[in-house]
Amino acid sequence: MIRVGHGFDVHQLVEGRPCIIGGVTIPYEKGLLGHSDADVLLHAIADSILGALGLGDIGRHFPDTDAAFKDADSLKLLEQVWVMAAEKGYKLGNVDATIIAQKPKMAPYIPQMAEVIAKALDAEVEQVNVKATTTEQLGFTGRGEGIAAQSVVCLVKGMLSS
Numbered sequence: 001m002i003r004v005g006h007g008f009d010v011h012q013l014v015e016g017r018p019c020i021i022g023g024v025t026i027p028y029e030k031g032l033l034g035h036s037d038a039d040v041l042l043h044a045i046a047d048s049i050l051g052a053l054g055l056g057d058i059g060r061h062f063p064d065t066d067a068a069f070k071d072a073d074s075l076k077l078l079e080q081v082w083v084m085a086a087e088k089g090y091k092l093g094n095v096d097a098t099i100i101a102q103k104p105k106m107a108p109y110i111p112q113m114a115e116v117i118a119k120a121l122d123a124e125v126e127q128v129n130v131k132a133t134t135t136e137q138l139g140f141t142g143r144g145e146g147i148a149a150q151s152v153v154c155l156v157k158g159m160l161s162s
């Protein structure tokens with residue numbers, strides 16, 4: 001069995017917040033605003049997994065009205081989402097994700113993000129692809145008002161996962 005899921009998330013960039021993306025703290029003058037640590041990439045990946053499982057989205061499982069998730073570590077949320085996949089017998093086929101940000105430059109941090117994500121999804125780093133693009137200074141990402149991320153995931157069950 002193969003299941004495919006898609007995730008998309010956006011968070012606003014503001015002063016006075018750490019910039020945590022893909023579980024990596026990136027040195028930058030601004031950070032992402034949210035109820036949790038606002039890790040836009042991990043949220044998109046979590047949503048893609050929930051989508052593949054037919055289990056809705058992270059807002060349904062970890063509501064932003066629940067104080068338990070205030071400043072939550074999104075890596076812990078992703079790990080909880082992965083438990084849901086593993087309990088249904090799925091393994092990761094692959095995940096392909098894109099960070100949409102004018103700044104900061106993501107490239108130096110992408111290998112570390114891939115390691116963090118692979119560990120959380122009980123997978124090899126070769127199964128995780130993270131990339132980044134600007135929007136050529138167009139739109140809210142191009143103006144540096146926020147960062148978006150998209151993810152597509154393939155989950156496999158009952159067959160070779162590689």
Ligand SMILES: Nc1ccn([C@@H]2O[C@H](COP(=O)(O)O)[C@@H](O)[C@H]2O)c(=O)n1
Pocket residue numbers: 100101102103104105106107108131132133134135136
């Ligand atoms: N925040 C970003 C955005 C892009 N990159 C890398 O730069 C390459 C060129 O970006 P374009 O938007 O001009 O296509 C892109 O392929 C990424 O490798 C980045 O590291 N951080």
Ligand SMILES: C[C@@]1(CO)OP(=O)(O)OP(=O)(O)OC[C@H]1O
Pocket residue numbers: 009010033034035036037038039043058059060062063064069070071072
């Ligand atoms: C992660 C949660 C929960 O803390 O909050 P935020 O950090 O605001 O993130 P978002 O992607 O807007 O929605 C999911 C929320 O339920």
